[in-house]
Amino acid sequence: MSVTAKPLPIGGGSVRGAPVESPLTLMWYKFRAHRLAVASIWVIAALYLTAIFANWIAPFDPESRTGLPFSPPSWPTVMVDGEFVWPPVAFGVSQQLDRKTFKRVYAIDTSKRYPVQLFIAGDRHSWFGLFPTDMHLFGVDKGGAFFLMGTDSLGRDVFSRMVYGSRISLSIGLVGVAISLVLGVILGGISGYFGGWVDLAVQRLIEIIQCFPSIPLWMALAAALPHDWTTIQVYFGITVILSLVGWTDLARVVRGRFLSLREEDFVMAARLAGASEARIIGKHLLPSFMSHIIASVTLSIPSMILAETALSFLGIGLTPPALSWGVLLQDAQNVNTLATAPWLLLPGALVIVTVLAFNFLGDGLRDAADPFSRESFK
């Protein structure tokens, strides 16, 4: 069924037997027309799948030292001496110290070839403590090594560390937004539904919170976290800090929707039909603005991810041995490192891709949820 070619079935008793399309179906059609948003779904899905199955996808353990520090990114190749080879091969590398500059120089030894293999044995790992195994999705035999995104000062594979780091960086956005959502919907809902002095109090609280410059506030709160906390505790501490600040925007959105919907004729009609307050909220108000909430939640995930990255980059969020993109970026803090090993900035690129994908997805959802945009049907 081609959607773009089909006119919107509005009006007319003549369209008897027209498809019974619910508003949700129509939203899906509109969303589907937003190419960038649909592409973003795939990007985001790939990122999260990578995070979930990080231990299989990463070719190395994030802490294992290969003995090859600051190795530039090296990719397996399919062309060797003008000949096509399959599977792609990685070459052996040897390192020397340049006596004049004291720079490490890596030389490729094309005589040693290591074909890339799928499901290959490597460092031992387990999936959140379950299914211990030494099987990796791809890799090469011992002796050869390829680093998709180079290695850091201790010779650890940056790609593997990024894959593992995505667990924290990507989940902190979801958990943080979940906490913000609960706070925002409850407080915003109370504010919008009851109005009066309750509304006044909640709105002033939001204004006060929003008045604080967020980075110093996060820094103060993060500095207040006890030093003897475990990584998991710090992780949740940081999440709570981020969402304590982040709920205000959501609360505003919810309140605004409540205020405008409360005055709608169909809500008055429901009241006249004898509907209880609970039924009005649950059956009329919430479904009407849920789509908007989902859209604004999607748009606020990237700011959480950015906030975590910023905090960890500054060294007051998560600290090693915890792994997140922000923690990885700490290695790229000085100019010297950047000059010799610019690939240490690659986690930043991943942050950009993730944030953009979430923003495109949020845009698409918002346009789809907006009943006044009919663009995609023109």
Added chain:
Amino acid sequence: MIEAQTAPLLEIRGLSKRFPIHSGLSRRVTGEVRAIDGIDLNITRGETLGLVGESGCGKSTTGRAILRAIEPSAGEILFHDRDGTVDVAKLGRTELKRIRRKMQMVFQDPYASLNPRMNVEEIIAEPLICLDHLTHKQRRDRVVELLELVGLNASYLLRYPHTFSGGQRQRIGIARALALEPDFVVCDEAVSALDVSVQAQVLNLLSDIQERLGTTYLFISHDLGVIEHQCDRVAVMYLGRIVEFAETEALLRTPKMPYVEALLSAVPEPDPHVRRERVAIRGEVADPANRPSGCPFHPRCPYAQEVCKSTVPPLRQVEGVTGPHLAACHFAEALSLRGVA
């Protein structure tokens, strides 16, 4: 008051709705808008009572206050029923829910009054779900019956509001209002959002239902043509008060209040050869937060005299006319005003 031929269904006494005006940081009350300012109205069982007036005169507020869709500030709304008389204005939550079965409303905007996320069955069944105890099967049968009553196909049951035209949506709204067979329905500008041809269909549908079910309507409109077609009696509102109240025929032919004359002269004349003089109303509608002293219409009235500025004319029976005819004008008898032919 006009003596009702049969027992009144609703007696409204001194109904008022005031909206406070807040200003400043402390939200101090610095004034109030008197949207309805002490209305008395009797609505006879089985009649269609028209309520006319220009925008902002309080007609919709009156309709909503009677149904307690908004809380009236003062006054009594006596609802006479087989089960006795209740004052709707004083009912608590549970009793109000009981009376909702008997009083319903058809909204002006057929687009805003139907929840876009519910299908036709859910919309029409809403009062049945909230106020009735029916099995799922009974409820569906009832909804189909209602759809047929308002002239819609039962196959529309699962369709969503956006797939209907304005007229069809209004029929859905009417079906919802009639779901519990209420005695009293407020039609708040029920046809003004519709095309003229569709207006006629919906008006005929309403009359048809009245004949079959004996429903009483409060018909709020600004369209005098619709009022003439539909109503037995008409009350004209100006600035929150009723200024004239009579049988439709009498009010339209021989208005007794200058504002009504001006209102009637604004009705477009379909015959291009008939020349009529229009009584232009000077000035703007007064601000209900700052109403003029004396007769609220005096700053715009071509016949205004000194007494009009100082004394509020009561709504009283005009002397020397046959039949009941109330008007709020000091010179109701003296003036000879033009109506529509």
